[in-house]
Amino acid sequence: MEAITLLLHGFAVLLTWKTLTLMMIGLLLGVFVGVLPGLGGPNGVAILLPLTFTMDPTSAIVMLSCIYWGALFGGAITSILFNIPGEAWSVATTFDGYPMAQQGKAAEALTAAFTSSFIGSLVAVILITFLAPRIAGFALRFGPPEFFAVYFLTFCSFVGLGREEKHKTLISMALGLLLAAIGMDTVSGQLRMTFGVDPLLRGVNFLVAVIGLFGISEILLTMEERLALRGHSAKISLRVVLKVWKELPRYWVTLLRSSAIGCWLGITPGGAIAASFMGYNLAKRFSKDPASFGKGRIEGVFAPETAAHASGTAALLPMLALGIPGSGTAAILLGGLMVWGLNPGPLLFVEHKDFVWGLIASMYLGNIVGLVIVLTTVPIFASILRIPFAAVAPMILVSCAIGAYAIQNAMFDVWLMLLFGVVGYVFKKIGVPLAPFTLALVLGNRSEDAFRLAMIGAGGDMRVFWSNGLVGSITTLAFILLFWPLLSRIFAGAARLRHAPGP
Amino acid sequence: MVAANCHSPRHHRNSAKTANETNATSVRARGERRRACLAASIMRNAARSSSSRASSESGNGAGALPLATLLFCAAMQWLGLYVASFLLVAGFMRFIGRIAWWKSLLTSFVFAFAMFATFDVAFDVIMPKGPIEALFGR
Numbered sequence: 001m002e003a004i005t006l007l008l009h010g011f012a013v014l015l016t017w018k019t020l021t022l023m024m025i026g027l028l029l030g031v032f033v034g035v036l037p038g039l040g041g042p043n044g045v046a047i048l049l050p051l052t053f054t055m056d057p058t059s060a061i062v063m064l065s066c067i068y069w070g071a072l073f074g075g076a077i078t079s080i081l082f083n084i085p086g087e088a089w090s091v092a093t094t095f096d097g098y099p100m101a102q103q104g105k106a107a108e109a110l111t112a113a114f115t116s117s118f119i120g121s122l123v124a125v126i127l128i129t130f131l132a133p134r135i136a137g138f139a140l141r142f143g144p145p146e147f148f149a150v151y152f153l154t155f156c157s158f159v160g161l162g163r164e165e166k167h168k169t170l171i172s173m174a175l176g177l178l179l180a181a182i183g184m185d186t187v188s189g190q191l192r193m194t195f196g197v198d199p200l201l202r203g204v205n206f207l208v209a210v211i212g213l214f215g216i217s218e219i220l221l222t223m224e225e226r227l228a229l230r231g232h233s234a235k236i237s238l239r240v241v242l243k244v245w246k247e248l249p250r251y252w253v254t255l256l257r258s259s260a261i262g263c264w265l266g267i268t269p270g271g272a273i274a275a276s277f278m279g280y281n282l283a284k285r286f287s288k289d290p291a292s293f294g295k296g297r298i299e300g301v302f303a304p305e306t307a308a309h310a311s312g313t314a315a316l317l318p319m320l321a322l323g324i325p326g327s328g329t330a331a332i333l334l335g336g337l338m339v340w341g342l343n344p345g346p347l348l349f350v351e352h353k354d355f356v357w358g359l360i361a362s363m364y365l366g367n368i369v370g371l372v373i374v375l376t377t378v379p380i381f382a383s384i385l386r387i388p389f390a391a392v393a394p395m396i397l398v399s400c401a402i403g404a405y406a407i408q409n410a411m412f413d414v415w416l417m418l419l420f421g422v423v424g425y426v427f428k429k430i431g432v433p434l435a436p437f438t439l440a441l442v443l444g445n446r447s448e449d450a451f452r453l454a455m456i457g458a459g460g461d462m463r464v465f466w467s468n469g470l471v472g473s474i475t476t477l478a479f480i481l482l483f484w485p486l487l488s489r490i491f492a493g494a495a496r497l498r499h500a501p502g503p
Numbered sequence: 504m505v506a507a508n509c510h511s512p513r514h515h516r517n518s519a520k521t522a523n524e525t526n527a528t529s530v531r532a533r534g535e536r537r538r539a540c541l542a543a544s545i546m547r548n549a550a551r552s553s554s555s556r557a558s559s560e561s562g563n564g565a566g567a568l569p570l571a572t573l574l575f576c577a578a579m580q581w582l583g584l585y586v587a588s589f590l591l592v593a594g595f596m597r598f599i600g601r602i603a604w605w606k607s608l609l610t611s612f613v614f615a616f617a618m619f620a621t622f623d624v625a626f627d628v629i630m631p632k633g634p635i636e637a638l639f640g641r
Contacts, residue, residue, distance in 0.1 A: 054627045216572070223568050390600025391592070391607075395614055397572055398588040401579065402618070406628050414576050422569070 003130055010357030014365060019062055022055075023362065026063040027370050028377075030070015035077050035381045036392060042329045043215040044071045046207050047399045049336055050406030057340040058355055062362040064336050068329055069121070069366045072312055073374045074381065076113035076305060081106060081382050090308060092276040096293060096300025103296050107236045110378055111244040112301045116255060118371045120306035123259040124266065124313035125363045128320070132349070132360075135321040139346035144453035145464045149474035151447035153481070154324050154439070157268060160481035164433040172427065173436040179204045180444025187452050199412035206335045206442045208404045208413045212420025213427075213434050214328075215400040219393050220425045236378055244298075251302050254283045258303045262310025266326055267317055279307025313363065319344055320356065323446065328435050331442045339407070567599055583633030585623075589615035 014020075029051075033044030048067050052060035075090040080097035093113060100109035142150070159169050182193045183203025194200040248255075258279035265275040283303035284293045293300045315326030316333070323345035325331035337344050342352060349356055374381075404417035427434055458464035466472040480487070571591060578587035592611035596602045602610075622628040 050622070050628050051626055220568055388596075388600050388602060390602065391596045391610055393568065394571070394575075394588075394592040394595040397568075397575065398584075398591060398614075398618065401576065401588075402584065402622060402628075402630060405579075405584070405630060406622075409629060411580060411631065414579065418572060418576060421572075 003133055006133075006353065006357045007129055007361055010354075010359075010361030011365070013058060013354055013358040014062065014361050019059055019362075022059050022063045023066045023366060023369060024373070026066030027070040027073075027366065027373050030067035030072075030370075031074040031077070031374060031377070031381055032070070032384065033067070034071035034074020035384050036396065042210060042332050043218065043400075044068075045329060045332045045336070046210045047215060047396075047403040049207060049332075049339070050403050052336075053339070053406060057342060058358045060340065061333075061337065061355070061359050062366075064333060065359060065362055066366045066370070068312075068333065069363075069370045070373075071329075072121075072309055073114060073117060073370055076117060077110065077374075077378060077381055080109045080113060080301070090276070090304075092280040092304035093301060093308070095280065095304070096295070096297050099294070099296035100298070100301065105296065107240045108244055108298060109296075109301050111236055111241050111375065112298050113305045114371055114374050115244065115248065116258075116302045116306040117309040118367055119255055120259050120262055120309035120311075121313040121363070121367050124263050124310045124317075125360065125367070127263050127314060128317045128363070129360055132317050132321045135317070136346040136349040139322055140350070142346070144450045144457060145467065146471045146474070148447060148450035148454050149465060149471045149478065150322060150324060151443055151450060153474055153478040154443065155436075155447075156478040156482035158436050158439060160484035161268065161274075165431070166485055168432045169436050172432045172434065173440045176437040176440025177444045177448075179209070180441050181448070186445065186449055199410060202408065203445075204416065204441070205407055205413060206438070207332065207339075207407050208417050209420050209441055210328075210332055210335070210438055211400050211404050212417040213424035213438065215396065215403075216417060216421025217424030217428060219396055219400075220421065221428060222389070223393055236375055241375060247298070251299055253286075254299055254303050255306050257282060257286075258306035259310045262307040262312075263314040265307075266311030266314025268326070275311035276304040276308035280304040316363075320348065320359070321346065323348075325439070325442065328438055331438055335442060567595075571595060579631055581633060583636055584630040585615045585619045586633055586635050588618060 014023075029048055030044060033048065045064055045067050049064065052063050055063070075085065076093055076097070078084045079090040079093040080101050083094050083098040085091040085094055097109045097113060100106065139146075155173060158173065159166055180203075182200055183191070184201060185192050191201065261279050261282065262275045265278065280293075280300065280303050283299055284290045287293065287299065312327065312329070315330040317326070319325045319330040319334050323334070323343065325334045334344055342348060342355065400417065401414055404413045405411065407413060424434060427437070454464055458467075464471075465475045571594070575587055575591045578590060582590075589611050592614050593607045596607035596610060597604060600607075622630060
């Protein structure tokens with residue numbers, strides 16, 4: 001029960017007026033960026049990061065994580081009222097949420113979405129509370145080979161489990177690794193690929209790349225495709241909230257199932273998006289009346305939202321315990337932590353106990369406060385979407401520029417952000433996924449260091465990755481995942497041959 | 504080609520730029536007539552004729568945004584971030600959004616000032632500044 005004591009201590013760290021105020025500001029800003037078209041969780045956190053630069057790490061990360069929760073809540077508003085998914089994982093929410101809004105039941109749909117998000121993340125936070133310290137304690141015994149194996153597993157599972165075309169995932173990942181290598185090499189101290197350009201000595205900052213790749217390119221795309229923002233208005237009254245909450249116990253199986261799926265897929269790198277679809281599809285399959293899904297059924301809102309938020313929250317577990325982000329936004333939070341010199345990973349639980357438990361406590365508080373805030377402020381945020389995009393787009397652009405500049409106080413980064421914006425735009429046009437790129441950029445140096453330290457330790461013998469049971473099984477699993485698409489095709493082919501003997 | 508679908512009388516002006524944009528747009532077009540009209544409306548936009556608002560906003564914006572961003576970043580170095588953002592928001596709202604002058608100016612001023620108050624005054628985040636901020640002694 002050590003975890004509970006530490007958690008209570010975390011609450012004690014948090015419960016000051018200053019932190020609570022920052023929490024509210026963070027949540028409101030988060031819902032704001034979550035609602036704006038062309039922004040979303042990852043961009044919002046990346047752009048608002050500079051706000052926190054002058055704070056102490058605990059306040060800063062509390063505010064950042066609250067921005068994240070707010071953005072997650074905000075995504076549901078646009079999905080339901082405007083049929084625009086704020087993030088890839090709110091796509092499944094539009095299936096039933098928007099029809100409900102069309103039938104005039106927007107308030108019910110929104111309440112259902114917020115409540116189920118709350119439940120989903122609560123389950124995931126409880127999981128983090130009890131599992132993360134265990135995993136971190138276990139990972140303390142990891143050496144460089146084990147760490148490299150885990151990084152390798154992360155990369156491979158992106159290739160094997162991702163929904164995009166495999167070669168494009170590989171290309172995007174390889175480009176990310178290449179860019180990560182720019183700058184000072186931490187093992188030998190040599191400069192790599194700087195071409196005599198001074199600002200490149202520091203390397204390509206991960207956050208600058210993210211702001212460009214997601215923020216700028218997203219505005220370019222939105223500008224081009226001009227979403228028709230004809231939404232439904234909604235006002236949530238206490239009566240509706242209580243009515244939905246009264247129905248809640250009836251759907252406990254769906255909620256529990258979706259939470260479990262979300263937690264599982266959230267921890268698996270690259271699985272966060274799949275979670276909401278899986279939650280939706282399973283709820284549909286197990287339903288007595290599957291045909292009514294997609295026509296405005298409240299269960300169709302509960303299922304994907306719970307799964308999406310459980311996975312979004314659970315993605316923070318490997319980030320905290322192992323230093324491996326489970327999703328794009330977790331990767332940005334990881335980048336945010338590194339700005340303060342906090343190195344996420346098993347040692348964080350030993351060296352910065354206050355910080356870690358403050359963060360975990362803020363997940364509880366942030367979700368509770370967030371639920372209250374979104375339930376009361378929906379009409380205001382829904383009206384934001386009616387602001388002409390020609391006014392919103394330049395403002396987002398300015399925020400992006402501020403974010404990129406403030407990270408290192410360098411004008412060079414602003415130009416770099418523009419460049420990444422164009423790259424992100426082209427990638428999206430030709431269907432190259434961006435998530436592997438950012439993952440490779442943030443993990444590139446760490447995995448390279450781990451690999452080289454392992455090689456130095458073993459005298460260049462590759463067998464070190466199979467030298468004991470733990471590292472061997474992780475490496476083997478990684479290879480299986482890497483070749484999974486190929487293997488499954490072979491199995492399917494073999495099965496077909498067996499079942500259909502020749503004429 | 505595309506323009507033939509939609510009535511577009513004055514598409515010669517600014518031809519180099521618009522031709523480019525039309526090409527880019529038509530490659531992406533999914534063969535819908537709406538898209539075709541959109542491409543034509545870019546041309547019409549260049550010639551400043553009145554056309555349906557929603558489509559003109561989009562078509563022009565796709566081409567104008569990268570250019571505006573580029574100018575904004577350049578201006579940021581000389582004028583400082585806050586003045587540059589004022590110009591960007593006002594210009595964008597006025598020329599691409601076709602929003603009334605006073606609304607554009609007011610919104611962009613409030614926005615630039617809010618940014619200044621948040622970052623410079625409240626959170627002490629240092630941004631590039633230019634001559635105007637120097638006048639106020641910041």
